[in-house]
Amino acid sequence: MVYSPRMSISHTLLGLLESGPRHGYDLKRTFDQRFGHDRQLHYGQVYSTMSRLLKNGLVEVDGIEAGGGPERKRYAITDAGVTDVEQWLASPEKPEPYLQSVLYTKVVLALLTGRDAAELLDTQRAEHLRLMRELTRRKKDGDLADQLVCDHALFHLEADLRWLETAAARLDRLANVVRG
Amino acid sequence: MTASTSALLTASGLHKTYGSTPALAGADFVIHPGEVVAVMGPSGSGKSTLLHCLAGIVPPDSGTVHYRGKELSALSDARRSALRRADFGFVFQFGQLVPELTCTENVALPLRLVGVGRKEAESRATRWLERLEIDDVRHHRPGQMSGGQGQRVAIARALVGAPSVIFADEPTGALDSLNGERVMGLLTDAARETRAAVVLVTHESRVAAYSDREVIVRDGRARDMAGAV
Numbered sequence: 263m264v265y266s267p268r269m270s271i272s273h274t275l276l277g278l279l280e281s282g283p284r285h286g287y288d289l290k291r292t293f294d295q296r297f298g299h300d301r302q303l304h305y306g307q308v309y310s311t312m313s314r315l316l317k318n319g320l321v322e323v324d325g326i327e328a329g330g331g332p333e334r335k336r337y338a339i340t341d342a343g344v345t346d347v348e349q350w351l352a353s354p355e356k357p358e359p360y361l362q363s364v365l366y367t368k369v370v371l372a373l374l375t376g377r378d379a380a381e382l383l384d385t386q387r388a389e390h391l392r393l394m395r396e397l398t399r400r401k402k403d404g405d406l407a408d409q410l411v412c413d414h415a416l417f418h419l420e421a422d423l424r425w426l427e428t429a430a431a432r433l434d435r436l437a438n439v440v441r442g
Numbered sequence: 443m444t445a446s447t448s449a450l451l452t453a454s455g456l457h458k459t460y461g462s463t464p465a466l467a468g469a470d471f472v473i474h475p476g477e478v479v480a481v482m483g484p485s486g487s488g489k490s491t492l493l494h495c496l497a498g499i500v501p502p503d504s505g506t507v508h509y510r511g512k513e514l515s516a517l518s519d520a521r522r523s524a525l526r527r528a529d530f531g532f533v534f535q536f537g538q539l540v541p542e543l544t545c546t547e548n549v550a551l552p553l554r555l556v557g558v559g560r561k562e563a564e565s566r567a568t569r570w571l572e573r574l575e576i577d578d579v580r581h582h583r584p585g586q587m588s589g590g591q592g593q594r595v596a597i598a599r600a601l602v603g604a605p606s607v608i609f610a611d612e613p614t615g616a617l618d619s620l621n622g623e624r625v626m627g628l629l630t631d632a633a634r635e636t637r638a639a640v641v642l643v644t645h646e647s648r649v650a651a652y653s654d655r656e657v658i659v660r661d662g663r664a665r666d667m668a669g670a671v
């Protein structure tokens with residue numbers, strides 16, 4: 263399965279419908295609350311996604327409120343939709359070999375240009391920690407969904423730093439060897 | 443940062459050499475009341491040595507440490523130990539509980555050492571064990587607990603005397619990430635309630651994220667990263 267952000271939005275919206283039928287505006291609001299910390303959905307994205315899901319038979323229109331307009335439609339998930347969510351949840355995401363390609367580029371450049379990798383590491387760590395403190399505070403005040411979202415970000419940031427630390431230590435050792 | 447007059451603990455130009463190994467080579471450090479400062483840096487860079495010098499456990503070869511305006515090295519050994527018992531709390535990197543004592547007795551120990559009666563000391567110890575969610579092992583001795591439980595007992599012991607400065611060297615080292623996090627939450631909440639300062643040595647960035655700022659120790663020198671970004 264090829265990963266695309268749009269695909270994950272449609273699966274996420276489908277998943278939200280599993281607990282019961284919802285209107286488009288309700289879907290957007292719930293998505294933003296649960297997953298929209300750094301990317302809120304546009305209404306247009308919701309409606310284009312829902313019409314594609316309708317066409318593929320993964321959702322159906324469950325009711326239309328008086329007043330007309332696309333935002334009045336209430337959507338319900340179909341059996342095929344539930345199966346689709348199930349499959350998506352069961353298949354692993356493609357791991358990204360160079361998670362932070364910019365950091366990688368910087369460290370390699372530091373090596374190539376004989377710069378201090380420790381300096382790069384300390385500066386990057388300070389920047390990472392600033393965000394990690396914010397996430398830690400947000401997690402403390404948040405509900406379970408906030409905690410899970412923040413943990414995910416925190417573990418990724420930590421992994422970046424650990425990789426940088428190891429890279430910096432390797433580079434310093436290498437530099438010592440080169441300098442004799 | 444606030445003016446240096448409000449600093450609780452200040453170190454300047456600390457040098458310490460073990461044999462031919464330089465552990466500290468001109469380290470500076472400052473911490474204010476209520477502040478949580480993470481001390482990070484590679485293994486062997488001098489973090490524990492810095493903490494031991496700040497706490498008056500190890501005398502530096504040169505350089506000074508001032509606590510509330512008093513220079514630690516100018517105090518007699520007896521006055522320095524009395525100060526440590528009354529004002530400092532410790533969570534050490536390596537084994538620190540008294541093996542012959544139960545959890546409750548271990549946690550009560552710092553209070554007993556400053557003259558609090560047994561009953562009062564043990565009831566305060568029990569409250570901390572409850573708060574750290576380990577009161578179920580309060581009658582166990584250190585040999586009868588998991589490493590993580592032992593670490594929580596050590597943290598309860600560091601907090602029980604309401605110290606002004608808590609020195610914690612890898613306090614979450616023996617805990618999995620969820621427990622490490624809960625302990626960090628409890629430790630920093632307790633410190634903020636009592637305006638205690640925390641010197642927190644850690645190599646884990648998720649643990650350091652509970653601090654207000656970080657200091658990086660590298661080759662025996664400490665670099666304050668506040669304002670570096």
Ligand SMILES: Nc1ncnc2c1ncn2[C@@H]1O[C@H](COP(=O)(O)OP(=O)(O)OP(=O)(O)O)[C@@H](O)[C@H]1O
Binds near residue numbers: 461483487491535
């Ligand atoms: N009591 C001692 N006797 C001899 N050498 C020591 C002693 N304590 C520390 N050292 C040395 O001083 C240097 C700094 O040690 P220190 O324990 O402060 O490092 P650290 O940053 O705490 O490392 P770690 O992250 O591994 O705990 C090391 O080279 C260490 O071997």
Ligand SMILES: [Mg+2]
Binds near residue numbers: 490491535611
């Ligand atoms: Mg150490």
